[in-house]
Amino acid sequence: MELTTAQALVAWLIAQHSETLEGREVPLFPAVFAIFGHGNVLGLGTALEERRDILPVWRGHTEEGMALAAVGLAKATQRRQVGVATSSIGPGALNMVTAAGVAHANRLPLLLLPGDTFVSRAPDPVLQQVEHFGDPTVTVNDAFRPVSRYFDRITRPEQLIATLPQVARVLTDPAQCGPVVLALPQDVQAETFDFPETLFEPVVHRVPRLRPDLRAVAEAAEVLRGSQRPLMVLGGGVRYSGAAEQALDIAVRHGIPVTETTAGRTLVPHDHPLYTGPLGVTGSASANVMAAQADVVLAVGTRLQDFTTASWTVFPPDIKLVHLNAAGFDAVKHGALAVVGDADATLTELAPALGDWTAEPHWTKHAATVRGEWDAHIDKLRAPSIGAPSYAQIVGVVNELSTPADYVMTASGGLPGELIGGWRAPGGAPTMDVEYGFSCMGYELAGAWGAAMAHTHGLVTTMLGDGSYLMLNSELFSAAFAGHPLVAVVCDNDGYAVIARLQEGQGGVPYNNFYAHCRTNHPRPPRVDFAAHARSLGCVVFTAAELSEFRDAYAHARQAAVAERRPAVVVVRTQQAAWTESGAWWEVGVPQHLSGRDDYEDHKPQQLRHIAPN
Numbered sequence: 001m002e003l004t005t006a007q008a009l010v011a012w013l014i015a016q017h018s019e020t021l022e023g024r025e026v027p028l029f030p031a032v033f034a035i036f037g038h039g040n041v042l043g044l045g046t047a048l049e050e051r052r053d054i055l056p057v058w059r060g061h062t063e064e065g066m067a068l069a070a071v072g073l074a075k076a077t078q079r080r081q082v083g084v085a086t087s088s089i090g091p092g093a094l095n096m097v098t099a100a101g102v103a104h105a106n107r108l109p110l111l112l113l114p115g116d117t118f119v120s121r122a123p124d125p126v127l128q129q130v131e132h133f134g135d136p137t138v139t140v141n142d143a144f145r146p147v148s149r150y151f152d153r154i155t156r157p158e159q160l161i162a163t164l165p166q167v168a169r170v171l172t173d174p175a176q177c178g179p180v181v182l183a184l185p186q187d188v189q190a191e192t193f194d195f196p197e198t199l200f201e202p203v204v205h206r207v208p209r210l211r212p213d214l215r216a217v218a219e220a221a222e223v224l225r226g227s228q229r230p231l232m233v234l235g236g237g238v239r240y241s242g243a244a245e246q247a248l249d250i251a252v253r254h255g256i257p258v259t260e261t262t263a264g265r266t267l268v269p270h271d272h273p274l275y276t277g278p279l280g281v282t283g284s285a286s287a288n289v290m291a292a293q294a295d296v297v298l299a300v301g302t303r304l305q306d307f308t309t310a311s312w313t314v315f316p317p318d319i320k321l322v323h324l325n326a327a328g329f330d331a332v333k334h335g336a337l338a339v340v341g342d343a344d345a346t347l348t349e350l351a352p353a354l355g356d357w358t359a360e361p362h363w364t365k366h367a368a369t370v371r372g373e374w375d376a377h378i379d380k381l382r383a384p385s386i387g388a389p390s391y392a393q394i395v396g397v398v399n400e401l402s403t404p405a406d407y408v409m410t411a412s413g414g415l416p417g418e419l420i421g422g423w424r425a426p427g428g429a430p431t432m433d434v435e436y437g438f439s440c441m442g443y444e445l446a447g448a449w450g451a452a453m454a455h456t457h458g459l460v461t462t463m464l465g466d467g468s469y470l471m472l473n474s475e476l477f478s479a480a481f482a483g484h485p486l487v488a489v490v491c492d493n494d495g496y497a498v499i500a501r502l503q504e505g506q507g508g509v510p511y512n513n514f515y516a517h518c519r520t521n522h523p524r525p526p527r528v529d530f531a532a533h534a535r536s537l538g539c540v541v542f543t544a545a546e547l548s549e550f551r552d553a554y555a556h557a558r559q560a561a562v563a564e565r566r567p568a569v570v571v572v573r574t575q576q577a578a579w580t581e582s583g584a585w586w587e588v589g590v591p592q593h594l595s596g597r598d599d600y601e602d603h604k605p606q607q608l609r610h611i612a613p614n
Helices: 005-015 044-050 063-076 091-095 097-105 140-147 159-172 214-225 236-241 244-254 285-293 343-353 361-382 391-401 415-422 443-454 466-471 475-482 497-505 530-536 547-564 597-611
Strands: 002-004 016-019 025-027 031-034 057-059 083-087 110-116 150-153 179-185 192-194 203-205 230-234 258-260 275-278 296-300 320-325 337-340 407-410 432-434 460-465 486-492 540-544 567-573
Touching: 002 005, 005 016, 005 044, 005 159, 005 179, 005 192, 031 044, 031 063, 057 475, 063 083, 063 091, 063 097, 063 110, 063 432, 063 443, 063 475, 083 091, 091 097, 091 110, 091 140, 097 110, 097 140, 097 179, 110 140, 140 150, 140 179, 150 159, 159 179, 159 203, 214 296, 214 320, 214 337, 214 343, 230 244, 236 244, 236 343, 244 258, 244 343, 258 285, 275 285, 275 361, 275 415, 285 361, 296 343, 320 343, 361 391, 361 415, 391 415, 391 460, 391 486, 391 547, 407 415, 407 443, 415 432, 415 460, 443 460, 443 466, 443 475, 443 486, 460 466, 466 486, 475 567, 486 530, 486 547, 530 540, 530 567, 540 547, 547 567
Parallel strands: 016 203, 031 057, 031 083, 083 110, 110 179, 150 179, 230 258, 230 296, 258 275, 296 320, 320 337, 407 432, 407 460, 460 486, 486 567, 540 567
Antiparallel strands: 002 192, 016 025
16 A cells, blocks of 8 residues: 555554453544654644544644643543654653653553654754754654654655564553654655555454563462561552452451552552552552561562552561562562562462461451551541641542543542542442652643543543642633633642642741742732633633531532533632641651761661662
């Protein structure tokens, strides 16, 4: 088939399909997010226009935002579908590097198609080209290399034949999953080639379920059978494998208390008797108490990042760690007994190897006791009060008024701790996206647009602070224009409150976080009218100053978003210094002269005992 490089790429995208966890066949690439420029409008843009009835293209308004929307779409589909984003060369391409970092840190699939400079070099230097004095092959797209799982620059049309199977492999591989970047020089996009028809035959990609080594399974079972106080930690790998039910079956059969990481949140029903609450700094005191007393940790599908492990101080120094993970890179961390395999497949192999062993009965019952104490604490934080509401109260209202089919999101600032630590999930399906691998300010709105495309059987609510809103808000208009309903709760507390908390909590002087502590030449500096701004972006807007007002505003926002098929924004003034505390430590660099240094030196030795492998 004689096609341009761009036409061939688009035809291949259309031919790719995926199988969901429920067994349905869906397009692997359901949407393209695009901002056209001189580097992609005629080549790839023309090819996309020719197939517009089959492959939807949505116009973004910042390159970073639309690429983040693609990330949000992938997360909401449990990595079974992949968003595509394309830009021109230069600033448009570089704007997508942050989104690639988000996808890379969170192990989420993303296909980026930035335009590139001319392979011929005849018109060099072209508009937006950055010239490298010592290497003419370097372009700004090389900035993607550190945040790509797979990177290629297509300098000949026929290179697609070799690289496209690799693209599909990486995007659908549980262990290698992450962002793929195909840099597309604009002259090559328009070149023609006789491509083999077989390249465009329909393909259904079924996510492979890697089976574990049976010797490793036997070793893991032996360690667990020797345990009296085991703890199971469920991460994002359990979500993407669809293994939550299998994990809970094992927990019930053997009396193992269960906790969740950020990426594994909402997999376990909140009222499950073995649920201890979420783990770590942004988790719950209940799970952290259990972790401190455990003798064996069975970690399933998690990277065990620092917020989950309290910078590796949440577990006792002599803990035995068994790590089930599809990625060997993660499974071997911290001297763990590594069992490499798909979560569902590995748990299936592990279950019979455990025999009739059970954990100590008192330990099993302890899970519900400590979780009940944490629930009582959250109830107090959520209790109605006069004046500006706290984050915990805002989360409580959203939790109460949401349905089991709804989907809740956040990414940065203080809200991850409130949402992870305080949310009470019905279980049965993943219904939360807290982007806390990269903690990207602005993901809250852009990612919600992508999630709203995918999560059509329930309403998406995203929660963010005023700082994140100012960082990246343009995709609110994208969602409003496109007709994708969602609710955005904007909590206005006058600045970067959670960083002020970190700064002042370690003994630092308040500086450059709250507006009251920032430099200005005005005696009375201006304030942002978030309601007016969101309204100008095409959103339905509600405001609130107290908790009862917020309850009414959020209820009306839910109705308006669905009825008008556009975002509804609730702007609410919130407290500056009321937080849900899990009691866990988190390592930050504390100078010697600050008061927080003493606490740092108390915890650091405990952390160091974890670094040497067992």
